Amino acid sequence: MAADNTNGHSNGRSNGHSNGHANGHASSGASRAPEPVTAWIRFVTYILEEHRGKINFFIVLPISFLCDVVWSWRDWYYETFCTTPHLHGQRVAEVQRQVREWRARKDAGEEVGKMCTDRKPFLTMGPATRTFKKECRKIKCSDMCDILKVDHEAMTVTCEPLVNMGHITRALLPMGYALKIQIEMEDLTIGGLSMGLGMETNSHRFGLIQETIRAYDVVLASGELVHCTRDNEHAALFGVMAWSCGTLGFLVAVEVEIVKVKPYVRATYLPCFTLQEHCAEMKRLSLLPEGQTPPYLESTVYGKDRAVIQCIEFVDISWREWLFEVNSCNLWFKPYYYKWVEGAFERTNRATGKPGFSEILPIKHYYHRYTRSIFWELNDLIPFGNNPLYRYLFGWLGAPKIAFIKLFMTTAIRESVVTKHVVQDIVVPIDSMQDGLKLFHEQFNIYPLLVFPIRIYDHGDKQGFLRRPRTIDGVDGPDGQHPGKAWGMYVDLGAYGVPQAVRDKQPWDFEKALLHMESWTRAHGGYQCFYTDFLLTRDEYKEMFDHTLYDKMRKLTGADIAFPEVYDKVRPELKVCDRNGRVKTKAH
């Protein structure tokens, strides 16, 4: 499965961050008879690569299902009987002890490497395999998984970093709360989201998750514990914490805003039949004043000129509606949510007489609407997954866990995920939405696409990695997220799947397409989400993300010596093979 579309790079970028993985192709030309172990590895690799769908169905899926069942019980047992928020102080002290020990060894002249968390790379929610950890000193944070406090007055929840979205939903929903920015995938951690990035379909009202963070408790390179808020003496550090990926210190607790939610939402699906209509309507809806803009807003693009806008609002429902009108869309036999939404093109809304339809969804089902189909990725992993027969007979197995998909991924599968498959999210000013969708069509031609608007706030000299918005679309009133602060409206464009050219067995140059998308994004003042694979060089990364405050804070806190730079954590690790299967590596 060697990539045959790797046309040498002439731009001095590295696809190589060579990581010592065995490469099936690189060894295939060996003339010696294979050792029994090598032969066995090759056999296993062959099975994994040539029968991926069956492996996913017969092995990955049942293992995921069993683990899900066992882990649900384990989580329930842990969350009910074993949480120890009162021991949080001890856990923090242990992180501080490890950091101080690292420092002492470093000061003594020992080669200790830089520090990172001990979270296993396959557990992280992104297709990329992060190999930088091999050279780092791993600091144990993996026991930090308790919710510490729900503050009903301040409307915040304080969590240790490894609390995940599933845990938060289980804890908050019964109290009638959710995170202000409640992210949809259950396995994402609050630490990863607050030190990385987090966005949802209500980000047009509140911004990214970082805007809803009240405080970070961080252990710095010195071992000192600091409490950073937007207005205390650590405000500058606070400003640059999001998108820093743990390169300024170890997060030991985070206080995040919560909101009251109702158990049901009304979803209204509005089909659009031209690109112009779609873009104009998304902009209009996202910029309506609070109270008029839909609380959650997103669109799913099904083709060049076909999109369905989804407007979601909380509702109180009657017994009759509860009995007959609620669509529990995540039940195992139901069609995948995005397929169901596509039905809006053929339907007419009874209430308005216009194209589309409207329905009531339980909030929990709405929050996790793409879990069963991993957005639309399951189409390629289990192609028969949405077949009604499959759904009724096996739908209860759910979706394979992303961690397991990654665990069963050979180097060649990883390469083909990179070179014949796209997982990209960019955040660009909403005025560039139309051009962005055209560019996605030209470069990727993948449908569906995920689209939702996001406010980017102007925090002046505490702006952090994101630059001040190019155009100001509004200023928050007294009830806004940040009263008095200006913001610009951006939009997330997400493409996940196999490009049409690859499906049609036509040549498709992933590198050319990605480079084109990246330079377009930079030119339009946009951002590429780093959880995925990208080709940006260090300089290009710094052009996209403002490093001014970051560099200053790294120096000031000693993080520059203690932690890798953010680019070195997220940089390209794509191993690209030439036609003979040799790995091409280039220097940065």
Ligand SMILES: NC(=O)C1=CN([C@@H]2O[C@H](COP(=O)(O)OP(=O)(O)OC[C@H]3O[C@@H](n4cnc5c(N)ncnc54)[C@H](OP(=O)(O)O)[C@@H]3O)[C@@H](O)[C@H]2O)C=CC1
């Ligand atoms: N809708 C959305 O917004 C989505 C967002 N994502 C993004 O994908 C990423 C993956 O999420 P997830 O698997 O939960 O997170 P990860 O474990 O991948 O963590 C993300 C980054 O945050 C750092 N980090 C995490 N916890 C700590 C801590 N306690 N102290 C210091 N640094 C820490 C990690 O450092 P280290 O490398 O040292 O472990 C890593 O660099 C996230 O950044 C998330 O923003 C993905 C999908 C959807």
Ligand SMILES: C=C(/C=C/[C@@H](C)[C@H]1CC[C@H]2C3=CC=C4C[C@@H](O)CC[C@]4(C)[C@H]3CC[C@]12C)C(C)C
């Ligand atoms: C950022 C958003 C959503 C992102 C998801 C669609 C992607 C997040 C993690 C992605 C994946 C991780 C690992 C994978 C293993 C590969 O072998 C196949 C691809 C994938 C399953 C990949 C698929 C896309 C993600 C789930 C939105 C909410 C802004």
